[in-house]
Amino acid sequence: MTVDVLIIGGGIIGLACAAESAKRGYSTILIERHESFGQEASSRNSEVIHSGIYYVPGSLKARLCLAGNTTMYAECERLGVWYRRCGKFIVAVTPDEVPDLEKIYQRGIENGVQGLEVLTGEQVKKLEPHIRCSSAIYVPSTGIVDSHELMKAYLHEARSHGADIVFGVRFSEVISAQHGFTLCMQEASGEKVEMQTRFVINAAGLFADKVAQAFGIDIDQAGYRIHPNRGHYCRVSLAKSRFISHLIYPIPHPQLVSVGIHIGIDRAGQCRLGPDAEYMDGSIPETEWYKFDPDESGRREKFYRAGVRYFPSLELEDLSPDQVGIRPKLQGPNDPIRDFVIAEESAHGLPGLVNLIGIESPGLTCACEIAKEVFNKMVRG
Ligand SMILES: Cc1cc2nc3c(=O)[nH]c(=O)nc-3n(C[C@H](O)[C@H](O)[C@H](O)COP(=O)(O)OP(=O)(O)OC[C@H]3O[C@@H](n4cnc5c(N)ncnc54)[C@H](O)[C@@H]3O)c2cc1C
Incomplete structure (x- = not known):
């Protein structure tokens, strides 16, 4: 199987990226190891649309949260997702x-x-x-959103633009990273499947560091350990x-x-x-x-x-x-504050791979903005 964009992880970030990718006309597949979407951080949070008040000025968290606050309300209106601007x-x-x-x-x-x-x-x-x-x-400007409805809406939008969203399939290893990527996936039955893709978006949440490591990145040197x-x-x-x-x-x-x-x-x-x-x-x-x-x-x-x-x-x-x-x-005990990592990996000799690491709060608020940021970086390379 060959696609333009392969997304690892079916939480809010992977789903927002899948919708963005399919709308841009890329052939897209998202794989999720669980039997349904959003079984981890994306369904186990406070469902707050944050304002951007807390984050270090100039950081990705500050910039994407401020923009994401406005975009999130607009996305909820556009997609018919429940929200309340309660303050x-x-x-x-x-x-x-x-x-x-x-x-x-x-x-x-x-x-x-x-x-x-x-x-x-x-x-x-x-x-x-x-x-x-x-x-x-x-x-x-702070509010609350039904995160399950939001994920469902992005899933439907991605599928309606032709994306394949596949459950019960786990990314397991990189077979080749020359001229695009050949990756090995494992189904719940244990059966292995190879996929070729031009771009990979690593939206694996808690496991995003392990996925980056599988591409040969030294996660301690890169500062990617979760x-x-x-x-x-x-x-x-x-x-x-x-x-x-x-x-x-x-x-x-x-x-x-x-x-x-x-x-x-x-x-x-x-x-x-x-x-x-x-x-x-x-x-x-x-x-x-x-x-x-x-x-x-x-x-x-x-x-x-x-x-x-x-x-x-x-x-x-x-x-x-x-x-x-x-x-x-990304911030370990007693470490200074860390920002989101949204990295197009040409510098690591892996053009076409975008790693999303440390997407903690306010990741839900930023989902749509993160998806846009990913494609801006991916296209620029
Ligand atoms: C306690 C808590 C409270 C929070 N409160 C808020 C809040 O109020 N507002 C806010 O904006 N943000 C909040 N957040 C942050 C927000 O929930 C996250 O930033 C967001 O859900 C991250 O989404 P994700 O898609 O990156 O990760 P996830 O939802 O964790 O999705 C990652 C997916 O990748 C899959 N995966 C992993 N490895 C593989 C593999 N090898 N192959 C296939 N699939 C794989 C996993 O199964 C998982 O489904 C909170 C987070 C937590 C934990």
């Missing part, structure tokens, strides 16, 4: 957190985020009567979910390992508290990755302590275990 508060719970809040505000202004307002605790109380804080940033970082969520009782109408975020981790245990809302109005952030060592088998911690009550207690600081009506009994997601972080 969010980033709260300084105590006065000693206010200087950190001010730094976030300044960064947001520098990044060009529109509509930011600093509010007193009293002003916040009028809009969110159950939230207690010293002051807060109101971010009106450090998986797990985040649990707790569901908030429906009774208490009704108290909240905006997303509520605390001050983020100083090195942005995470944006903090926040209150998210889904399309049914159900609130979730999370995610926490823990680097995983290699000892946890893949079959256990997405299981909520066996020390469930200890973890619920931790979530309760994090949430009750700014949501005092919360009680421990309001929380129950929910989903688990894993961030494909």
Whole structure:
């Protein structure tokens, strides 16, 4: 089989790339190892359309998130995908957190985020009567999206423009990288299939470093090694979910390992508290990755302590275990902040290969912009 573009990975990024590729007239195939799309990070996140307030000015995350925020709302309208521009508060719970809040505000202004307002605790109380804080940033451009609907829409769009989306097939090795690529794929039955392609897009999420390695790239030298970082969520009782109408975020981790245990809302109005952030060592088998911690009550207690600081009506009994997601972080424990890697690999002697590595948050918000960036780089080579 020979195609123009082969995409490895059927999460939101691979699917957005497949739609972009097929619309540009390339013959396109996307392969996904699971039996359906979006079984990993893309269905295990907060579903937030981020504003771009947090990221280092000039970084890909800042640029693509700012653009992605606007594009995402437009894409949802175009594709008929559910979204709600609910807005969010980033709260300084105590006065000693206010200087950190001010730094976030300044960064947001520098990044060009529109509509930011600093509010007193009293002003916040009028809009969110159950939230207690010293002051807060109101971010009106933040919203939520139904990520499953979005992925389904990109899948249909890709197929309607002729792309092949194949499930239960895993990329296993590179047979040749001379004049395009010959790759070996393995079906669930164990049967091996060879495919020839001119371009490869590596959108393999948590495994994107391993895929890059299979092309002969030294991932430590290139800075591509992924450090998986797990985040649990707790569901908030429906009774208490009704108290909240905006997303509520605390001050983020100083090195942005995470944006903090926040209150998210889904399309049914159900609130979730999370995610926490823990680097995983290699000892946890893949079959256990997405299981909520066996020390469930200890973890619920931790979530309760994090949430009750700014949501005092919360009680421990309001929380129950929910989903688990894993961030494909390039930033290891104690490392400085890292950006997304979107690399056309001519420099590694692999023209036509685009590696997407470390596509953690705000990757969902940026999906459409990342797809455009990939094709701009691919075409330029
Ligand atoms: C806890 C958490 C919260 C988040 N919250 C937000 C948020 O609120 N807003 C936001 O914008 N972003 C958020 N994100 C980030 C966002 O979810 C990701 O950036 C995005 O989902 C990445 O999509 P992806 O397609 O790159 O990866 P994935 O969804 O992980 O998809 C990669 C796919 O590649 C497949 N694959 C891997 N290896 C192979 C192989 N060898 N052969 C075939 N297929 C393979 C996998 O099976 C998988 O389906 C969050 C992430 C996490 C973990």
